[in-house]
Amino acid sequence: MRDVADRAGVSLSTVSRVLRGAPGVAPQVRRRVQRAADELSYVVSRNASGLVTGRTGRVAVIVPFLQEWYFGVALAGISDALREADLDMLVYQVGEIRAREGWTRALPLRRNTDAVITVSMDLSEEECRRLDDVGVPLVLVGQCERERTSVYIDNRAGAAGATRHLLNLGHTRVAYIGSRNGSWSSGSSRHRLEGYESTMARAGLSPWSVIRAPGIEGGELAMGELLSDHDPPTAVLAEFDTIALGAHRTLRRSGVRVPTSLSLMGFDNHEAAAVLDLTTVDQAPYDTGLTAGRLTVGVLNGTTERGTQVEMPTQIILRHSTAAPRGTRGLSS
Amino acid sequence: MRDVADRAGVSLSTVSRVLRGAPGVAPQVRRRVQRAADELSYVVSRNASGLVTGRTGRVAVIVPFLQEWYFGVALAGISDALREADLDMLVYQVGEIRAREGWTRALPLRRNTDAVITVSMDLSEEECRRLDDVGVPLVLVGQCERERTSVYIDNRAGAAGATRHLLNLGHTRVAYIGSRNGSWSSGSSRHRLEGYESTMARAGLSPWSVIRAPGIEGGELAMGELLSDHDPPTAVLAEFDTIALGAHRTLRRSGVRVPTSLSLMGFDNHEAAAVLDLTTVDQAPYDTGLTAGRLTVGVLNGTTERGTQVEMPTQIILRHSTAAPRGTRGLSS
DNA sequence: TTCACGAGTGAAAACGTTGCCACAACACGG
């Protein structure tokens, strides 16, 4: 900065004002400083400016795993939103660390970030409070907690819509494959199951759900169990696409044709769903990320109230894995 | 830090020493300070420490797109490696910005990062030099440039191995589907084609390649063209899995059975490849990321020489989309 | 002419660390 000041023949204060876009600088001087900075390809040190302003210009994003498709897409949205506001994105992957006592302290968040965004972390009330201790706004993605800033989808409504789609096609034996990791099931997991069950109940049908470990294997096993019933379902809704993919594999191996003999539906609109022509529920993770990023920026600027909650829409993506049951003409969907 | 010092009854210097793990502090005092810091759940401000040490404790990772599967996985590896060294990860997605003149300056890298890792950016020599201007080590992932620190796979060898696999099965009419975006083709794209061509030549067979736009659509079109030949290939190698998925779709629509009538092979071991039971070439992106991260840490510590190049192995993943051509008994593969 | 005012500018004090130097206390060999 010293160099820029010298080159432009002004003081440090003036350079600082120009680079921050602060008012009170003669237009002519402003241009001169701007040019000097460009020529030296000078960028302010966020370290130093943060030291005095207390703002770091960085937002921490906490995700459980980076490998999974959903997080990459959500991160892309967050990244784009933050760039609009000239904020940098710090990414923390807390896979196994999560289990550790006080994992929140393992991350150097304290004065190193302006805000924290958690994605699909299903935080407990206590974990939220610990993150509050960091002293910066907390934005929850994929989780809705009262009084807290969050962006989420209505998993109940999504699953209900999917169930209705199958019912409208004329199916009556509609089963559901859900997931549970040990004894713990995530919020979205519970809500999707509830959406399915309430819709079935409202149609006067009894729900039929099989809960297995998440992932492809879980889907395979669950579908195997469903097929071995003396009167198998004619339609199956999976809690998410990966489960549906596993189910699909079992169906292929068993020679059950989709959708001719059985309709299969997923949830998430995972990349691979398109490949298998799987009807599913889209939840627009990119837009969710974008919204969360903008919300964060808003909260930081004070233009958005803390505690604002945004519900993102879900949408059924019709492909060719669902159809009216054999020998029936379904109602128009 | 003032607070911690007061609580422990020592000076700022001592607290700083303890928190940095610097030597020259009585064990008893060290414990006392440690406890005081814990009680206040105090974390040093990287901003302030970076100001004086010149190290930021952060590494910038530059990727073209975050949505794509590969980058999420690679990022996971990088993230894990950086955490081992207590470094934070800044992620920059430079999708469309890339096209802009001087995009490197749009990122506040100058004194805000200790190193820069680029993933699959296929940087030109000039872009490399501009990133050098940032004044921190540059590590290239998925690209090998002489004299530069890099982690990459041998695309030529990978494609050659895949081609040999098909030849060993007994195929002689082996086609290749490649990609090109306009007139520009990436380094890995060129190398894979070369690997295929040289292996075919060595076997005394003439190469047969179709180049289309990348992605599923390109694969669909290319496979359509191949099938319309008066004497179609019995095996097809795709430049990457997404192309293979497109090709697979065309095959399904045309009623060509895989692998009975045609063997199909991909490259990347994309998540979706497992779903379609696609034989492919694995390139272990997680390990690539992990290695790149560790390499970066090494360069920063001075334990690894700048300019070190690491070649990651590729491995053929045998699934059920390749087999000996109809009516033949292939050699043992 | 004098005075008040605003706009543009520079000087200097923060911000929270680290690194260097000085200093005290103590042990040890002569």
Place this chain on the structure above:
DNA sequence: CCGTGTTGTGGCAACGTTTTCACTCGTGAA
């Protein structure tokens, strides 16, 4: 008993910004 290290500790000047305050101009009103 005196030098000579050695070990642990505190003081203070950086680091590169922003912010506050004071200063110097013109400019227009009294």
